[in-house]
Amino acid sequence: MKIAFYHRSVCGGIKTHVDALSYEFKRLGHEVKDIDQYSLGSYMLGNPSGGISYGFDFGFSLKKIKREVEDCDILHIHHAATSSEFFLPFSSICSELNIVNTFHIAAGDSLSGELAKALIGALASLYAGRSKKFISVSEEIAADIRRYTQGWGYGDNGNGTETVVIPNGVDINRFYPRAQEQENDKGVCIGYLGRLSPEKNVINMIKAVKALESDKIRLKIAGDGPLYDKIKKKEGEKIEVLGYVEDAPAFYRSLDVFLLPSKLEAQPIALLEAMASGLPIITTDVGDNKYFVHGNGILCGTTAKEIGAAIKEMLNEDMAKMGIESRKIVERDYTWDKIAKRTLDVYKSVV
Known part of the structure; x- marks a missing residue:
């Protein structure tokens, strides 16, 4: 099968997802080609090396996409991609090729979350009835997509676009638990790895840790983003801000x-990486996070007080047992070979 991925190649969840699928598909003998902001000559607004950014294309980009996909069986669009994703539904590409869309867009109850939902609604409405299948990495976002496209019909009636949920995956050979002899004897080390931007709520996490009376709690923060300088200034006896880390698996361990x-x-890959590394997890109840807490962690709210309460609760839990359960969950359901197979099953259903 010949598969074209149209996506935004920026360090983060979408790139990790696309790269992993590409590797698995090629390993199975399929041909894969990438169409991204570099091949389209997009003008990137925001931080093109990572974080929040978006590519704006010029008028000839649709012609480039059409030329790239003319010999393909599937065009798989990973949203948000670049501005051509808003014009592609009106081109002849939709009638000439099998199109599958994956929605990676995060959403929540904040203003940013409502804007994200509006973006999802616009894209889902544009492609409804034109694409062969919608994939959401998130159960929560899938429900929004179905609501936005209600009236187009579903199933095999020829008018609608069915939505299925296929989550992110994780490389369990790269992310694995540390050896028992490496167990930490310097108290409890809590960690975060991800973008340092307002929606990640890192400031409230820092406030929660600083408010704890225990001197055995340490917090390590890895990642970069627009809030890095502000967060770096909050370093102290309990808080260590590392910036970008090259070796993410070693950080988790x-x-x-x-x-x-x-x-x-939406459905954060960092959560799966931490689980694959054999860690108990504390996560806020947003997006699909709640679907990954099954005897391996604690759900909490987003305020500093709620995060602090969850940390206190975790200190009284059997963290080793929780960590073992985390690893079992990803081994059972979230390896990239399993995610690739489910995605290929979608392709086969529309070709």
């Missing part, structure tokens, strides 16, 4: 607990 304090998520 240096932790005792992973904490994801976000106000806005």
Whole structure:
């Protein structure tokens, strides 16, 4: 099968997802080609090396896409891609090719979350009836897509676009638990790895840790983004801000607990990486996070007080047992070979 991915190649969840699928598909003998902001000559607004950014294309970009996909069986669009994604539904590409859309866009109850939902609604409405299948990495976002496209019909009636949920995956050979002899004896080390931007709610996480009376709690923060300088200034006896880390698996293995304090998520890959690394998790109840807490962690709210309460609760739990359960969950359901197979099943259903 010949598959074209149209996506935004920026360090983060979408790129990780596309790269992993490409590897698995090629390993199975399929041909894969990439169409991204570089091949389209897009003008990038925001931070093109990572974080929040978007590519604006010129008028000839649709012609480039059409030329790239003319010999393909599937055009798989990963949203948000570049501005051509808004014009492609009106081109002849939709009638000439099997199109599948994956929605990676995070959403939540904040203003940013409502704007994200509006973007999802616009894209889903544009492609409804034109694409062969919608994929959402998130159960929550899938429900929004179905609501936005209600009236187009579903199933095999020829008028609608069915929505299925296929989550992100994780490389369990790269992310694995630390050896028992490496167990941390310097108290409890909590860690976060991700973008340092407002929707990630890192400031409230820092406030929560600083408010704890225990001197055995340490917090390690890895990642870069627009709030890096502000967060770096909050370093202290309990808080260590590392910036970008080259070796993410080693970072996870240096932790005792992973904490994801976000106000806005779809289905975060960092959560799966931490689970694959054998860590108990504390995560806010946004996006699909709640579907990944099954005897392996604690759900909490987004305020500093709620995050602090969850940390206190975690200290009284059997963290080793939770970490073992985290690893079992990803091994069972979230390896990239399983995610690739489910995606290929979607392709086969529309070709």
